[in-house]
Amino acid sequence: xxxxxxxxxxxxxxxxxxxxxxxxxxxxxxxxxxxxxxxxxxxxxxxxxxxxxxxxxxxxxxxxxxxxxxxxxxxxxxxxxxxxxxxxxxxxxxxxxxxxxxxxxxxxxxxxxxxxxxxxxxxxxxxxxxxxxxxxxxxxxxxxxxxxxxxxxxxxxxxxxxxxxxxxxxxxxxxxxxxxxxxxxxxxxxxxxxxxxxxxxxxxxxxx
Amino acid sequence: xxxxxxxxxxxxxxxxxxxxxxxxxxxxxxxxxxxxxxxxxxxxxxxxxxxxxxxxxxxxxxxxxxxxxxxxxxxxxxxxxxxxxxxxxxxxxxxxxxxxxxxxxxxxxxxxxxxxxxxxxxxxxxxxxxxxxxxxxxxxxxxxxxxxxxxxxxxxxxxxxxxxxxxxxxxxxxxxxxxxxxxxxxxxxxxxxxxxxxxxxxxxxxxx
Numbered sequence: 001x002x003x004x005x006x007x008x009x010x011x012x013x014x015x016x017x018x019x020x021x022x023x024x025x026x027x028x029x030x031x032x033x034x035x036x037x038x039x040x041x042x043x044x045x046x047x048x049x050x051x052x053x054x055x056x057x058x059x060x061x062x063x064x065x066x067x068x069x070x071x072x073x074x075x076x077x078x079x080x081x082x083x084x085x086x087x088x089x090x091x092x093x094x095x096x097x098x099x100x101x102x103x104x105x106x107x108x109x110x111x112x113x114x115x116x117x118x119x120x121x122x123x124x125x126x127x128x129x130x131x132x133x134x135x136x137x138x139x140x141x142x143x144x145x146x147x148x149x150x151x152x153x154x155x156x157x158x159x160x161x162x163x164x165x166x167x168x169x170x171x172x173x174x175x176x177x178x179x180x181x182x183x184x185x186x187x188x189x190x191x192x193x194x195x196x197x198x199x200x201x202x203x204x205x206x207x208x
Numbered sequence: 209x210x211x212x213x214x215x216x217x218x219x220x221x222x223x224x225x226x227x228x229x230x231x232x233x234x235x236x237x238x239x240x241x242x243x244x245x246x247x248x249x250x251x252x253x254x255x256x257x258x259x260x261x262x263x264x265x266x267x268x269x270x271x272x273x274x275x276x277x278x279x280x281x282x283x284x285x286x287x288x289x290x291x292x293x294x295x296x297x298x299x300x301x302x303x304x305x306x307x308x309x310x311x312x313x314x315x316x317x318x319x320x321x322x323x324x325x326x327x328x329x330x331x332x333x334x335x336x337x338x339x340x341x342x343x344x345x346x347x348x349x350x351x352x353x354x355x356x357x358x359x360x361x362x363x364x365x366x367x368x369x370x371x372x373x374x375x376x377x378x379x380x381x382x383x384x385x386x387x388x389x390x391x392x393x394x395x396x397x398x399x400x401x402x403x404x405x406x407x408x409x410x411x412x413x414x415x416x
Contacts, residue, residue: 016405016409017405019408085411094302097306098303102303172413173414184251189413191410195401198399199383200287201220202399203293203357203381206397
């Protein structure tokens with residue numbers, strides 16, 4: 001399958017959505033689906049589905065549509081989900097712990113291999129099968145674990161310091177939950193998830 | 209202040225970021241800031257800052273910049289954060305509870321007025337000062353609370369049913385954390401926060 005360089009973030013996010021929808025169809029033993037069925041069932045755009053999938057050399061068969069299993073396999077490959085991704089979680093407050101638990105249950109390609117916190121009541125204890133290390137050990141521990149992605153769920157005041165440590169010891173991607181503007185390292189793909197900004201957007205639409 | 213109709217989601221999100229940055233400056237007793245100082249300190253675009261703020265009739269003074277307090281006040285008004293927003297939280301698993309706790313500490317304009325779960329060990333008990341109701345009571349309870357926004361943090365299998373109940377009883381905006389494609393109600397502004405899709409995007413960039 002040809003993988004064009006530079007797929008946009010928006011396209012990638014749509015591919016993830018298609019993958020999720022197709023997996024639901026697999027669970028219901030659906031073997032074939034057309035772009036218009038997919039669009040209708042999941043409230044997506046049929047034209048966008050066809051355009052997005054054609055980029056990857058996937059063409060539905062007229063009257064039959066796509067073979068669900070094949071399309072799932074293709075999308076998994078395009079998204080790089082056919083191999084394990086080692087993750088570090090930094091900050092095990094209620095959000096970090098919830099994320100760690102969520103990931104350990106749900107996301108097979110994502111495997112948590114390191115966990116950090118600064119709380120003396122947590123450091124040295126376990127989360128799942130992992131020993132929690134002090135955040136000051138990030139630079140020392142991360143290279144031993146093969147983690148390439150870090151989930152950053154620390155308070156605002158600690159976020160930049162932890163981020164810099166992660167960037168320095170070879171982390172290549174950070175999913176940031178701290179509500180701050182991080183000064184980003186050029187070597188690190190950084191993505192922020194910000195509840196507050198999302199809520200403020202909703203508040204605007206309620207007020208206007 | 210003139211508020212142009214139809215500010216885009218992206219612009220709104222930038223305004224939220226400016227507001228956050230300006231509040232940091234307030235905390236450091238900075239009274240004036242230019243667009244280029246703001247841009248440099250927080251790694252934003254000076255040109256975008258000027259363009260975004262000019263839309264709201266805010267013009268920096270040459271050589272002095274913006275008055276920080278005035279700009280904070282303007283942004284709070286534009287974003288509709290000068291009044292309280294009543295929130296319901298549906299789903300008090302680890303993520304929902306973490307969000308509820310986060311919101312009750314951090315986000316003054318957002319006030320949690322109702323909480324729902326299906327777990328018999330939680331229903332009837334309190335989270336903060338609120339009694340947790342059974343999710344089947346959403347339609348009955350929500351209208352009594354004045355909640356207009358709901359945070360949906362239930363498992364996939366329950367998400368659509370809860371969403372429909374929320375839409376039916378007058379909720380105007382939903383921030384959804386369940387990893388599903390919701391069939392959206394036209395009357396409800398819906399915004400999804402999806403860790404899995406964000407992680408998959410990062411995985412793609414590591415693989416390519």
